[in-house]
Amino acid sequence: MEEDLEANYVLGSDIAANSTEKWNSGKGFDPIGSDLNEPFQGSFNGNGHIINELTIMRMSENHIGLFGVINGGSIRSVHLKNVDIQGDILTAGLVGHLRNGKINSSIVTGEIRGSRGTGGIVGDLYQSNLHGSSTYGRVTGDEDVGGVVGYVGTGGVVTSSVSHSNIESTDISAGGLIGMLGKSSKNVQRSYATGTVQGGEDIGGLVGRVNEFRSPKISSSYWDTEQSGIEEGIGAGPGSVTGLTTEQMTGSAAKEHMEYLFVGTDFMTTDSYPVLEQHVKDVDVSLTNSLVSVEDTTDITVRLDLYDGSTTTATTTADYNLDGNAVTIEDGTLTPAETGKTNISVTVNGKTDTATLDVRTPADISMTDAALDTSAILANSTAAVTATLENDGGMPGSEPISTTVEGETVHSDTVHVGGHDETTATFSWSVGQAGSYDITLGDHDVGELTVVDNDSVRLRDVIAPKTVTPGGTYAVKAIFENTADTAVSVPVTFRGDGQIVADRLRVQPGETTQTFDVNASKPTGRTITHAVSLGETTRRANTTILAPATFEVAGLDVPETVDTGETMTVTATVRNTGDIGGSTAVSLDVAGDERTVENTSLEAGETQEIDIDVTAGAAGTLEFGVTAGDDSLTEAVTVQSDAGSHTTTATGSAGGDSDSNSAATTAGPPDGDGTTTTNGPGFGVTVALVALLGGGLVVARQQ
Known part of the structure; x- marks a missing residue:
C-alpha cells in the first residue's frame, strides 16, 4: 500500500x-x-x-x-x-x-x-x-x-x-x-x-x-x-x-x-448496553425446550456475536418475528396459546436465525392391556407381566408402574411413552416357594400365578445327530418331562458351536420335545458339544462335522505311442477323499467328445481303477481326459502311421463268446480326429469299458 x-x-x-x-x-x-x-x-x-x-x-x-x-x-x-x-x-x-x-x-x-x-x-x-x-x-x-x-x-x-x-x-x-x-x-x-x-x-x-x-x-x-x-x-x-x-x-x-x-442511528437495544447493528457479525436464536406442552412455558435466548469477538444477548429486547399467534414472548419467556409449530426469527444486520417451537397437548398415559407371561412357573425363578401403555397426548411422558403380589409391592418402574404413541413393557420379579398368588400391575388385576416345585419339570435327554456334513441345518432335540397337572414355563439355556440361546419354554404335562436348529458349518473334522440346561441340570449330545464325499482322479495311465488302428487301454484311478461314501459319474473325453462311461460308488477313502479300451485312428496326437466329480486329469498319446486299412473288433461277453453285432468295420481313410469312427451310438471311437466290480470282468460294447 x-x-x-x-x-x-x-x-x-x-x-x-x-x-x-x-x-x-x-x-x-x-x-x-x-x-x-x-x-x-x-x-x-x-x-x-x-x-x-x-x-x-x-x-x-x-x-x-x-x-x-x-x-x-x-x-x-x-x-x-x-x-x-x-x-x-x-x-x-x-x-x-x-x-x-x-x-x-x-x-x-x-x-x-x-x-x-x-x-x-x-x-x-x-x-x-x-x-x-x-x-x-x-x-x-x-x-x-x-x-x-x-x-x-x-x-x-x-x-x-x-x-x-x-x-x-x-x-x-x-x-x-x-x-x-x-x-x-x-x-x-x-x-x-x-x-x-x-x-x-x-x-x-x-x-x-x-x-x-x-x-x-x-x-x-x-x-x-x-x-x-x-x-x-x-x-x-x-x-x-x-x-x-x-x-x-x-x-x-x-x-x-x-x-x-x-433516532436516526443504527443503535439497537440488547440485554446489556446498546450496540450498533453493523457491528453484529452473527445472530443465534435458541430455545431451552423446543418441545413443550400447551400448559407449560420455555425460555428463549438471542445471542449476538460482535465483530470485536465479544458476545451479548438481546433476549428481552429483540424484535421477534413469529409466523402466527400460537405463542407470546415476554422477557425471554415463551407462553404457548395453542398447539402447533411456530417459527421464531430474529434478524440483525442482515443476519437471520430461526428457532422452531413445537407445542403439543399434555401427555395422557393409560394402560390398555396387561397379562402374565405364563400362568405357572418353577419355584425360585423369575415371573413377568407384560403390559401395553398408550399415550393419547402429544407430549412424551412417563408413568410409574408398581407390581404387587398378594397386595405387597415387589417391583416398581417408570415407563416412558412418546407422544401419540404406545409401548410394550415387561415387569419382572423373583418368586419364592410354591403356591398360588394374585398379581396386580398398577390398577390392573392380571390374574393368578401358580408356582410349582422345582422337581415338577425335569430335563430328561438331549438328542443330536452323530454326524452331519456342512451346509443346511440340523436339529438338536431336548426332551422334558412335566409331572404337574398344568403347563409350566421354565428357563432353558442352549449352547452349541458358539451359539447361546436363553429362553423360556412352556412345558406341557407329560413329555415335551423342544427342537433347536443348528447351522452345519465348516471346518470339518470337529465335534460340537450341544448342552441344554434347566436349573442345575445340564444334558449334552455330540455331533461331528464330516467332509462330504469328494472325488478325485488320482491317476490316468495311457501308452506313450500306438499305431493307427491299434486298440489301447486307458486306466483311470478314482478316489473318494471325503469322510463319507458317495457316488459320481466318470466321463471320458477323447479329442473334445465327452461321454459318461461309468457311475461309481465309493466308500470314504476307497479307490477304484476303471479301464477303457480305445482304438486309435489317424496318425497324430490323441488327447484323453477323465472327469470324476469336480476333478479331472488329461494325458496325450502319439498315434503312428501304419499302411493299409484296419478293421476293429470290440469283443463282447464276459465268457469270451463273440457276438456278430459287436464288431464295427470302417473302410477308407480314418477321420481327422485320430480315431476310427463306428456306426451307431457311442463316443465316436470304438470304446470298451473294462471294470473290476466285485471281482467280475465286464466288457462294454459299442453297438
Missing part, C-alpha cells in the same frame, strides 16, 4: 498479525502513510474482516496507528482486535492523524499508549467525520486522552460512536469518549461511554475538556456514572451531557432513558 497511497483497497479476509511484534527489530508494524508529507489519500474497506493482534512499538515516533496520517482518505468496516500499540504524539488504534477524511463502522480493541492526543480509534480528528465506531480496552496517555478520539480539532464530527475502554491520563484532559474538543470542532451526537476515567485535571465521563472558544454542539450523548466513577460528564468547559446509571443504560430501559440515541 505504501507504493500507492491514493488507491482504493478492500480487505479480502481476516489477518492474523501476531507476528508483527517481531518486525522491524521489535518496533512492530510500520504505519501506512506515516509522514505528513506522504499521507494515505485512498480508501480502505475492511469488509467486516478482523486484523488480530497488531503490534506497534514506536514510543519516540508521532502519528502512530494502522494508518499514520490520512488526508482526504476514508476508512470503513475495519476491525482491529487485541492491538498492542505504543507511540508518542497522536497515537491511536486506527489513525494517528485524520485530516479531511472519514471513518465509518470500525472497531478497535486492545491497549493503546501515547503521550498527547491519544485515542482508541483516532489521535487527532481534523475536518473529518467519525461515525458508527466503537472501542473496548485501555487507552493511556499524558494529555488529551479519549476512548474514541484523543483530540477533536476544527471541523471534527463524532456521531453514533461508543467507548467501553478504560481511560487514564497522567496530566490533563481525559474523557470516556473524547479527551479534548478543540476550538471550532463541530458536533458530538448520539454517542456514549461506559469505561472508567482516571487522571489529573479535566477528566469527564464523556469529554475531558471543551474549548470555550467556538465550542462544539454536544447532543444526545451519555455516560455511565457508575462504571466510570465520574460524576461530571465534561471535565472542563461548556456543554451538557447526560449521566445515567448502568441499569438505565442497559436492556429495554435504554430506549426510555437514552431515547434520542436511537
Whole structure:
C-alpha cells in the first residue's frame, strides 16, 4: 500500500498479525502513510474482516496507528482486535492523524499508549467525520486522552460512536469518549461511554475538556456514572451531557432513558448496553425446550456475536418475528396459546436465525392391556407381566408402574411413552416357594400365578445327530418331562458351536420335545458339544462335522505311442477323499467328445481303477481326459502311421463268446480326429469299458 497511497483497497479476509511484534527489530508494524508529507489519500474497506493482534512499538515516533496520517482518505468496516500499540504524539488504534477524511463502522480493541492526543480509534480528528465506531480496552496517555478520539480539532464530527475502554491520563484532559474538543470542532451526537476515567485535571465521563472558544454542539450523548466513577460528564468547559446509571443504560430501559440515541442511528437495544447493528457479525436464536406442552412455558435466548469477538444477548429486547399467534414472548419467556409449530426469527444486520417451537397437548398415559407371561412357573425363578401403555397426548411422558403380589409391592418402574404413541413393557420379579398368588400391575388385576416345585419339570435327554456334513441345518432335540397337572414355563439355556440361546419354554404335562436348529458349518473334522440346561441340570449330545464325499482322479495311465488302428487301454484311478461314501459319474473325453462311461460308488477313502479300451485312428496326437466329480486329469498319446486299412473288433461277453453285432468295420481313410469312427451310438471311437466290480470282468460294447 505504501507504493500507492491514493488507491482504493478492500480487505479480502481476516489477518492474523501476531507476528508483527517481531518486525522491524521489535518496533512492530510500520504505519501506512506515516509522514505528513506522504499521507494515505485512498480508501480502505475492511469488509467486516478482523486484523488480530497488531503490534506497534514506536514510543519516540508521532502519528502512530494502522494508518499514520490520512488526508482526504476514508476508512470503513475495519476491525482491529487485541492491538498492542505504543507511540508518542497522536497515537491511536486506527489513525494517528485524520485530516479531511472519514471513518465509518470500525472497531478497535486492545491497549493503546501515547503521550498527547491519544485515542482508541483516532489521535487527532481534523475536518473529518467519525461515525458508527466503537472501542473496548485501555487507552493511556499524558494529555488529551479519549476512548474514541484523543483530540477533536476544527471541523471534527463524532456521531453514533461508543467507548467501553478504560481511560487514564497522567496530566490533563481525559474523557470516556473524547479527551479534548478543540476550538471550532463541530458536533458530538448520539454517542456514549461506559469505561472508567482516571487522571489529573479535566477528566469527564464523556469529554475531558471543551474549548470555550467556538465550542462544539454536544447532543444526545451519555455516560455511565457508575462504571466510570465520574460524576461530571465534561471535565472542563461548556456543554451538557447526560449521566445515567448502568441499569438505565442497559436492556429495554435504554430506549426510555437514552431515547434520542436511537433516532436516526443504527443503535439497537440488547440485554446489556446498546450496540450498533453493523457491528453484529452473527445472530443465534435458541430455545431451552423446543418441545413443550400447551400448559407449560420455555425460555428463549438471542445471542449476538460482535465483530470485536465479544458476545451479548438481546433476549428481552429483540424484535421477534413469529409466523402466527400460537405463542407470546415476554422477557425471554415463551407462553404457548395453542398447539402447533411456530417459527421464531430474529434478524440483525442482515443476519437471520430461526428457532422452531413445537407445542403439543399434555401427555395422557393409560394402560390398555396387561397379562402374565405364563400362568405357572418353577419355584425360585423369575415371573413377568407384560403390559401395553398408550399415550393419547402429544407430549412424551412417563408413568410409574408398581407390581404387587398378594397386595405387597415387589417391583416398581417408570415407563416412558412418546407422544401419540404406545409401548410394550415387561415387569419382572423373583418368586419364592410354591403356591398360588394374585398379581396386580398398577390398577390392573392380571390374574393368578401358580408356582410349582422345582422337581415338577425335569430335563430328561438331549438328542443330536452323530454326524452331519456342512451346509443346511440340523436339529438338536431336548426332551422334558412335566409331572404337574398344568403347563409350566421354565428357563432353558442352549449352547452349541458358539451359539447361546436363553429362553423360556412352556412345558406341557407329560413329555415335551423342544427342537433347536443348528447351522452345519465348516471346518470339518470337529465335534460340537450341544448342552441344554434347566436349573442345575445340564444334558449334552455330540455331533461331528464330516467332509462330504469328494472325488478325485488320482491317476490316468495311457501308452506313450500306438499305431493307427491299434486298440489301447486307458486306466483311470478314482478316489473318494471325503469322510463319507458317495457316488459320481466318470466321463471320458477323447479329442473334445465327452461321454459318461461309468457311475461309481465309493466308500470314504476307497479307490477304484476303471479301464477303457480305445482304438486309435489317424496318425497324430490323441488327447484323453477323465472327469470324476469336480476333478479331472488329461494325458496325450502319439498315434503312428501304419499302411493299409484296419478293421476293429470290440469283443463282447464276459465268457469270451463273440457276438456278430459287436464288431464295427470302417473302410477308407480314418477321420481327422485320430480315431476310427463306428456306426451307431457311442463316443465316436470304438470304446470298451473294462471294470473290476466285485471281482467280475465286464466288457462294454459299442453297438
